[in-house]
Amino acid sequence: EVELVESGGGLVQPGGSLRLSCAASGFTFSSFGMNWVRQAPGKGLEWVSSISGTGISIFYADSVKGRFTISRDNAKNLLYFQMSSLRAEDTAVYYCARAGPGGSYWSWGQGTLVTVSS
């Protein structure tokens, strides 16, 4: 069974940094692209970043480009999201999601809450 467990969220001041992690199990991690999707409180879903199985191809939403960095460690089955220069509008639950058919999101973690506030 596919399992994704995020960690690393918390309260951070504007301009601060945070690193999220996503531990994957139940599938061959290196064979699948991985994604971060966020959801601001009471709002809808927003894709923010993706990384291919090899880690070679990486994509970011314009809203986070230049501030956030996605990476993965296939030996440890871990996905990372380094978030810097955080803004209030980055406040959201961040989900890691395994790629599905096409560009759909097959499985999701339970999410980790990032709150950017002074």
Added chain:
Amino acid sequence: EMVMTQSPATLSVSPGERATLSCRASESVSSNLAWYQQKPGQAPRLLIHGASTRATGVPARFSGSGSGTEFTLTINSLQSEDFAVYYCQQYNKWPPGTFGQGTKVEIK
């Protein structure tokens, strides 16, 4: 920029009845469309991909249809566990995988 528009924003349905949710794309996405279900406090769950293919373990009362710009998610004989928010997502032009704003299915 691709825009996905879902309607209605809220749908009030009695248990046992049918719910019909719509999703419209601002340009053709072929059949590259997915539907997700999200219950309060939970992560989204993939229901449908390829516009009409149910994901593993999804009950047969959920069905998807459409292609191009117009899509429908139908939930037959609504069960109590089906009351949730539903999102459509296009992946024809990916990234980004653009989501609709969601339709809340509530108990009438």
